[in-house]
Amino acid sequence: MKEGWIEKERVTEAGRERELEKKRTIYIKSDLYPEGEFVPELEARLSVFDRGFSVGDSAYEYARTYGHKPFQLDRHMDRMFSSLKVQRINPGPDKKEFCGLCEEVTKRNISLxxxxxxxxxxxxxxxxxxxxHGRRTPPPEGYGIPTLIVKNNLNDQKLCAYYYYAGVHVVTPSGRHVSPQAWDAKIKTYSRLNYVMADLEARLVDPGATALMLDESGNLSEAIGANVWLVMDGALMTPTDRNILRGQNRNNIISLAKKLGIPYIEKDLQPWHLYNCEEAFLSTTYPGPMEPIGRFNGIMIGNELPGPVTKRLAGAMSDLVGIDVTGQDRLSNEEKTELEKERARLNEERGVMAHIPY
Incomplete structure (x- = not known):
């Protein structure tokens, strides 16, 4: 396969995103927009003293559309409000009103x-x-105006096609995921320096790699914006929710596995399990929802890419959302042939362990 295929696609998608942001609308309510306004994306302003900017005092969510229609927005909103409750932030609008704002922004931008x-x-x-900016303590009750922002960005399933054929390379960085003794990873917040450092370290190993963090006990935790899954002895396994963000696609995978009769287990998993599994994948919203794992710390894993359980779940997920989640329908015949050859080569190498460097 030609070197740089995935890098080229990322550049293409970034260029398309730059085009769209010139035309899109966002919603913002803050001290600068006290009544809440729909404004051009590139004209929106945010105070340099906003606590989300200065100390990461925030919660956020990432839903998406499938076929231009919002998918499970209400479930993402439930998770947002569960984070806000723990953080003691009252956003103002209730769940239904907030969902309405998300739907309105998306409706205004979808024709682009x-x-x-x-x-x-x-x-x-x-x-x-x-x-x-130095005032670290939150405002007293009754003071301060929470900032609300709703926006869209591009999600192109073509990146999924590459991962479906060639797999994701996940790398464990030296640092550990934030312990639940500090704060609970089930709170979805922009205070994510640990993710940033983990990702930077993973890219030193492989510029295309994704960081997969371990917890303080050495168990698999989560990847950057994704939950990890593996199959061993025919059972689908994933880490417990003690030190992860419970992704909405994680919930969907659990439901689909039960529907398909696939044995499902939540347990502490170590790197050993991932090295020796039959197959593995990540679940995420972007580009998502399922990305087979091809290599772990440089070593090919699994018996086949994608594995049979991954294929069954991807088929069920495609039926659920109404589009092909593998992204294969986004490929030209030439691209599909090229990636199919690469997959065959990798699976042959995987079978004889020719990738082991000793």
Whole structure:
């Protein structure tokens, strides 16, 4: 396969995103927009004293459309409000009203997309503007105006096609995931320096790699924006929710596995399990929802890519959302042939362990 295929696609998608952001609308309510306004994306303003910017005091969610229609927005909103409850932030609008804002922003922007493109639906709440940047304590009750932002960005399933054929390379960085003794990973917040450092370290190993963090006990935790799954002895396994964000697609995978009669187990998993599994994948919203794992710390894993359980779940997920989640329908015949040859080569190498460097 030609080197740089995935890098080229990422550049193409980034260029398309730059085109769209010049035309899109976002919703923002804050001290600068006290009544809430729909404004051009590139004209929106945010106070430099906003606590989401200055200390990461925020919660957010990432839903998406399938076939230009919002998918499970209400479930993402439930998770947003569960985070806000723990953080003691009252956003103002209730769940139904907030969902309405997300739907309205997406409706205003959807005509900008090509038929095969979709949007992520990103909604954010910060504690708002409160004093100069050094004031770390939150405002007293009754003071401060929470900032609400709703926006869209591009989600093109073509990136999924590459991962479906060639697999994701996941790398464990030296640092560990934040312990639940510090804060609960089930809170979805922009305070994510640990993710940033983990991702930077993974890219030093492989520029295309994704970081898969371990917890303080050495168990598999989660990847950057994704939950990890593996199959061993015919059973589908994933880490417990002690130190992960419970992704909505994680919930969907659990439901589909039960529907398909696939044995499902939540347990502590170590790197050993991933090295020796029959197959593995990540579940995520972007580009998502399922990305087979091809290599772990440089070593090919699994018996086949994608594995039989991954294929069954991807088929069921495609039926659920109404489009082909593998992204294969986004490929030209030439691209599909090229990636199929690469998959065959990798699976042959995987079978004889020719990739082991000793």
């Amino acid at each position: 997309l090509e038929k095969y493109e979709d949007y992520n639906i990103v909604f954010e709440v910060t504690r708002g503007d409160w004093g100069w």
